[in-house]
Amino acid sequence: xxxxxxxxxxxxxxxxxxxxxxxxxxxxxxxxxxxxxxxxxxxxxxxxxxxxxxxxxxxxxxxxxxxxxxxxxxxxxxxxxxxxxxxxxxxx
Numbered sequence: 001x002x003x004x005x006x007x008x009x010x011x012x013x014x015x016x017x018x019x020x021x022x023x024x025x026x027x028x029x030x031x032x033x034x035x036x037x038x039x040x041x042x043x044x045x046x047x048x049x050x051x052x053x054x055x056x057x058x059x060x061x062x063x064x065x066x067x068x069x070x071x072x073x074x075x076x077x078x079x080x081x082x083x084x085x086x087x088x089x090x091x092x
Contacts, residue, residue, distance in 0.1 A: 007040070014040040028056045044074035060087045 003016040016039075022032040031053045038046040052066030067080040 012040055014038060025053075030054050045072065046075050047071035048075055060089070061085070 001018040001020075003018070005014045005016060006012070007014055015037075017037045018034065020032060020034045022030055024030045032051070034048075034050040036046075036048045036050060048068050048070055050066060050068040052064060054062055054064045056062045062085050064083045064085070065081070066083075067078065068076075069078055070076050
């Protein structure tokens, strides 16, 4: 995926390339690996490798875990996270 984003009230253009590889593990789980970059004029680039997994508890709920590493000095050395998501259908 390629994105161009205007930031700082439209004064700065940022390019965000992203590549994602995802694999299902059975019917309820999946794992992913992602590269993300953030390139802004006159600032250091940010390059990340991001890994994680998702487990679908029910059709409308999932839990996930993720961790990543920075690929250059402008990024965090490592990061990690946990998440929970739910979906509500038929509201309208």
